[in-house]
Amino acid sequence: MTGWTGSKRAESSEAGSTKPAGTARGLSRRGLLGLAGASVAGIGLGAAGDRVALAASASPGEASASAVYPFYGSHQAGIVTPAQDRLHFAAFDVSAGVTRAELIELLQDWTVAAAAMCAGADIGEYGAVSGPYDAPPEDTGEAQGLPTAGLTITFGFGPTLFETADGVDRFGIIARRPANLTPLPHFPGDDLDAGRSDGDLCIQACSNDPQVAVHAIRNLSRIAFGRAALRWSQLGFGRTSSTSTAQATPRNLFGFKDGTANIKAEEPAVVTDQVWVSADVGPAWLTGGSYLVARRIRMTIETWDRTILREQEAVFGRTKGAGAPLSGGTEFSEPDFTLAGRENEPLIGAAAHVRLAHPTQNHGMKLLRRGYNFVDGNDDLGRLEAGLFFISFQRSPAQFTAVQLNLAKHDALNEYIRHVGSALFAVPAGASPGSYVGAALFA
């Protein structure tokens, strides 16, 4: 049997070496090698070795390039991990006829490959350039010479994995479907494209290097051929949220700092309370996991750019420069929604985005936002196909639904945005070495 462990990237291994870094046997990759069935084994040792090598080779001050986040852990990485700068997000549909065992095998193969890539290794036994000369390389190779740049790979399960639109339980897991893992409701103004929505499975790959993120999705897609096919995918080029107090708040394509009041990793109590599914909420297999909402939000930036600064600031309820709430202070000052100005009108208007999205206006509910800017060329009307690929993690989809309903009905920003894609996924807890992502669902 061909082992499928991570192999060191060429630049970090001995020249000409063809031996995989790991010593444990890996998983089969039916999609590429035509093999089926495998013992579950981790690559922890090999990955750890690579991580050390990479970290040591990075010069001080290149933290974003040298960062390495372990794939294995109690929670999946890529949620409270400090938001990286680049995203490649992909949704998959499981192929017709795939069995429960084959789905599990796919998840196992994905797990091993993801762990290897997050550790800075090529995938496969021989990697990108060291395999048999008369075989296509196992790893596609474009990440050679690149550090992981903080790569995280996060997997999720969509409602249709449990039950198709026709009510079919393909994998014998319908009884384990969380009650609230149902398609999101229609929100006012939604203009959703089915081809950019939903999916059986999702993978969020984030890195500070766009090519590393693309490499991850590309190789995981390749591994899935025949078992799951890409339904839609999205590139994001600039994070729009901070998930750590150590990060500066970035700007969205409207030019505003957004997500100032995001949940931060340094608030463990809030993360526990608002992000992770707890044992008492359940279901048991999802404990330690979360729910991922993805919304492709198109911005009509040409119209926005013609909008006077007074209105731009009024729409957000913040200053465009410093990002301070219009009620005063600095970026991180709490907005004062009652402080009034002229005509006794509140300085932060009733329809201002910061007001409507604020936890105090949403029964204390918060979302861990992890969105990215995107510009996918232009549309037929010569407008930039630009916007925000919104991602949020929360303990329950109801948190998102409540906040979004409030926004969809009242937010002044609606004049300049349109939600054109939507998806919901249950994100299982992290995998432990030797196991695979989502193992508890199939246990």
Place this chain on the structure above:
Amino acid sequence: MPRVLRSASLLGLGVLGIGLLSGCVANSPAATHTALTVDSSATDCAVSANEAPTGSIRFSVTNSGDQVTEFYLLAADGLRIVGEAENIGPGLTRDLVVELAEGSYFTACKPGMTGDGVGKAEFTATKTDAAATVDVDLVTQIDTSNTNYASYVSDQIDQLVTGTDAFAAAYSAGDDDTARSLYASTRVHWERVETIAESFGDLDPKLDLREADLEEGQNWTGWHAIEKDLWPQDAEAGFVAYTAEKRAALTEQLVADTATLHEKVQGLTFTLSQQTNGAIGLLDEVATGKVTGEEEAWSHTDLWDFQANVDGAKVLYDGVRPILLKTDADLAAALDTEFGSLQTLLDAQRVDEGFRLYTDLTPAEIRALADQVNALGEPLNQLTVALVL
């Protein structure tokens, strides 16, 4: 889609609109401006200089106090407001850009926004070679344009009421052909003054909500609910034609809401900035809803709305054009050209009394319209600054 904020500001104070009335002049060709700072504290209003050359002056007003503050630039009489920056929260900085003619002024701050203010001090704009002069005729012209626009709004809503009554009668009587023939031509009167009509936040969703804008379970009323019943060819499978009772309920509501709108627009007054921002708002409506074919999802009569929005913007522009000719003739020439080019494109799509359906347009024709909307939008958005500052 409701224009929540701009609509509110459109009918609000119009604080920008007072500039010209009180003695500053727009658009000198100066490429640089004088940058001054103002520290508005609880007790003082410290300006970094007490004089500056005539032309563009930028006051960066920082509120160092703990109350909401305002900064005023007053005319020589100490009363008339030449420019102001209002609603500055504690700790925030806001810029006021004004164009000052030679003369004496006063600066003052008003922390807490009540009382006589603090730190009132003389400020002098000193003559330079390029100094502009104030044309007193402008004041009269502005008054005229403001009054004329109020009349235009009133007239369009009058016609909307008349047309709606006829449309409602035909539809509720089951005369679908007549109703279809009146649909687009009646809505023209709404679309011409759409930014005003939409500014009444409770009426707009009742009258003009599209199906996609509905919340789950929300009752759908207004023009587009009827539109779907009259043009059901694109409706989802299983769409059931409305009953006579539902038709009656929808038309009663439509007529009643339109009557309410009619009441609300009586006696409206406008400022110059409200007019210029209204023109921009109408063109934004074209850019986001009409040129994309989203407004009339069932009848595909989007070009009627397109033309009506442009009509409304053109009326607003024509109303202020005599003023613009004096303050920025180049901008007026650019706007004349771009409005003309857009109208040429629209005229090419005319059929009889109306227009071709959006779904009959080629992608190239739609693209040409969209490009021209952008071409007009950029100069149009300079109008407020050119006229009001």
